[in-house]
Amino acid sequence: MITRFITEVNTKFNPFSMRSRATRLFLSSLPPNARSNGMQINTSLLPRNSAAPATLRIKFKDGKEMTLDGEKLGIKGIIEEVDRHSRALQKQADLTDG
Numbered sequence: 001m002i003t004r005f006i007t008e009v010n011t012k013f014n015p016f017s018m019r020s021r022a023t024r025l026f027l028s029s030l031p032p033n034a035r036s037n038g039m040q041i042n043t044s045l046l047p048r049n050s051a052a053p054a055t056l057r058i059k060f061k062d063g064k065e066m067t068l069d070g071e072k073l074g075i076k077g078i079i080e081e082v083d084r085h086s087r088a089l090q091k092q093a094d095l096t097d098g
Helices: 018-029 070-097
Strands: 005-011 040-045 056-062 065-068
Touching: 005 018, 018 056, 018 070, 056 070, 065 070
Parallel strands: 005 040
Antiparallel strands: 005 056, 056 065
């Protein structure tokens, strides 16, 4: 997963709910040095008996903001969407550099 162009990740989920699995897996797939490289990661944990849906919002360097539903997309869908936009930003960066 290309995380170089992600500037902010906001999550809100119930860590005990199976419906939050994709959100938890996305957070675990971020590199360990993400915060030190300038990525802002905000996580809010919901109480155990909360029925609120898990939310995942991602902001990119170009200003685009994605709100992804992990329950519908799953972890593969989330990574696919993030990579799709990151690859487009990578192409733009390559064209301006070279």
